[in-house]
Amino acid sequence: MMENMIIAPTRIEPARIEGEIDFGLAEAAxxxxxxxxxxxxxxPPATLAQVAAMIRVMNSYYSNRIEGNNTRPREIEAALAGTFDEDPRRRALQQEGAAHVRLQAEIDRRAAMGVLEDPSSPDxxxxxxxxxxxxxxxxxxxxREGDSGKEGRIVMVPGEWREGDVEVGDHVPPPHDRLPAFMEYFHTRFRQxxxxxxxxxxxxxxxAHHRMNYIHPFxxxxxxxxxxMSxxxxxxxxxGTGGLWSVSRGLxxxxAGGVPGREEYKEMMRLADRIRQGDRDGRGNLSLQALTRFAVWFLGTCRDQVAFMGGLLDFAGMGERLARYAAARDFRAGGAExxxxxxxxxxxxxGDVAAVLGVAPRTARAVIKELTDDGILGSETPRSALELRFPSQTHEMLFPRLFEG
Ligand SMILES: Nc1ncnc2c1ncn2[C@@H]1O[C@H](COP(=O)(O)OP(=O)(O)O)[C@@H](O)[C@H]1O
Ligand SMILES: [Mg+2]
Known part of the structure; x- marks a missing residue:
């Protein structure tokens, strides 16, 4: 009898927290x-745009690391530049790291242009x-490799919902034949x-972050x-603040940070899978209380990340760290200025550098060359204006702790 029961997409309710909201949650938001x-x-905007580019590498690093892919920022950068490890396994991981960066760049671009689609739509x-x-x-x-021959082999089609059933830890996501209905319903609940x-x-x-993973459509x-999507x-x-922070580092x-903090995400996701606990726990299939605790946690990690980035992007601090960077790299006179x-x-x-530094054009050219060779300065074209750049070798000094364990 159970097998014939239609599994309704309202199973993801409560999908949103509506009506009266918890005080701690309001505070978190x-x-x-x-x-x-x-x-x-x-x-300045030109600097912030480069920070956002660096954040995309950071987000990719952490988002992939959550999945056990420990591709380093340097390897992600190499992949973006088209250089890959010879080992096929590492190469595949590098490709995923680079893809994450490119996709986020496209999302940030569309958001800045005001043409970003509805993130909850199935499309x-x-x-x-x-x-x-x-x-x-x-x-x-x-x-899945399958047995001898092609029996039991499962190959994923990018962009297509899964065609079989899966488990995520203790959680059993909806059966595959119900995925279109679940994702349509997800959209009706989270449409902008x-x-x-x-x-x-x-x-x-x-x-939405939890409910999408609860459905686990791929x-x-x-x-x-x-x-x-988040x-x-x-x-x-x-x-979103122009992409100056992102969810993955917090997740x-x-x-808690450190090693204990790594377990929080999975634990909180598992908590939010919980079914309703009695009459005072909302009116959906799942627990409103658990979802509320999840949301407080999720928004709290986001706020921590924003605060952390705020500390790093403080003008005075940034100036000091750049000066230290120049000293550590032993740039010639004029580099730090x-x-x-x-x-x-x-x-x-x-063309303005000579005047800015009060030196001869020849000296100015030498200073520019040293800094662009280093990678800390760059420009869109070889002749256009100089901007700060934040390649991986600058991270440790300019953005301390951003990439720590
Ligand atoms: N108990 C859970 N309930 C819902 N989602 C979960 C649970 N545990 C983990 N997840 C989600 O599942 C994701 C892993 O799913 P997977 O399809 O392997 O994604 P990826 O390949 O990107 O790692 C985790 O990052 C997390 O978001
Ligand atoms: Mg996975």
């Missing part, structure tokens, strides 16, 4: 919105998955035009696709 609103206020989510796996070696798509006001949009970032890649939803909620490190000038102005024309 408010403090996140406030912190995000102030982020990056002291730095968008499938697009994320398709793009994420577009350039990876086909070996990464093999979910049904989320009224910023609080509703912020809470939805948190709860064979693999759900976690990373969901973190990109990043897109943060933009729609007005807390990877939890509130040029970095400072670029920090203040955002962009400095190459």
């Amino acid at each position: 408010l403090s996140l919105a406030q912190a995000a609103g102030r982020l990056g206020a002291g730095l 968008f989510i499938r697009w994320l998955h398709r793009e994420f796996y577009r350039d990876v070696d086909s070996s990464a798509l093999v979910i 035009d049904r989320l009224h006001g910023q609080v509703a949009k912020i809470l939805a970032v948190a709860t 064979y693999d890649g759900n976690g990373r696709v969901s973190r990109l 990043h897109a939803m943060a933009h729609q909620a007005g807390i 990877a490190r939890g509130i 040029l970095l400072r000038a670029v920090l203040i102005r955002g962009r400095v024309e190459r």
Whole structure:
């Protein structure tokens, strides 16, 4: 009898936290919105754009690390530049790292242009998955090798819902034949035009993250696709701040940080799977209390990340760390001053450097060459204005602790 029962997509209810909301949750949403609103206020746009580029590498690093892929920022950068490890396994991981960065860049670009789609729509989510796996070696798509011959072999199709059933720890996601219905329903609950006001949009970032993973619509890649979806939803909620922070570092490190913090995400996801505990726990199939605790935790990790980035993007601190960087790299005279000038102005024309430093054009050219060779300065074209750049060798000094364990 049970087998014939239709499994209704309302099984994901409560999907949102509506009506009267918990005080701690309201506080979490408010403090996140406030912190995000102030982020990056002291730095010029050209510098912030480069910080956002670095954040995408950071987000990819942590998002992949949550899945046990420990590709380092340096390897992700190499992959973005088209250089891969010879080992096929490492190469595939590098491809995933690079794909995450490219996709987030596209999300950030669309958000900045005001043309970002509804992140909860099935089309968008499938697009994320398709793009994420577009350039990876086909070996990464093999979910199960199967027995001799091709019996039992499962190969994932990028952008397509899974065609079999799966388990995530103790959780049993909906059966595959119900996925279109679940994802349609997910969309009706999280569509932007049904989320009224910023609080509703912020809470939805948190709860949609769990409910999407609860449905687990793909064979693999759900976690990373969901973190990109959450990043897109943060933009729609007005807390994305030009991509100056992102969810994955917080999810990877939890509130506690360090080794204990690594377990928090999985524990909280498991908590939110819980079914309703009695009559005072909402009216859906799942527990409202557990979802609320999950959302407080999720938004708390986001706020921590925004606050952490806020500390790193403080103008005075950034200036000091750049000066230390120049000293550590032993740049010739004028190097530190040029970095400072670029920090203040955002962009400095190459032809202006001699005047800025008060040196002969020849000396100015030598200073520019040293800093662009190092990678700390760069420009869109070989002749255009100089901007700060934050390649991986700068991270440790300029963004201390950003990539720590
Ligand atoms: N108990 C759970 N309930 C719902 N989602 C979970 C649970 N445990 C883990 N997850 C989610 O599942 C993701 C892993 O799914 P997977 O398809 O392998 O994604 P990826 O390949 O990106 O790792 C985790 O990142 C997490 O978001
Ligand atoms: Mg996986």
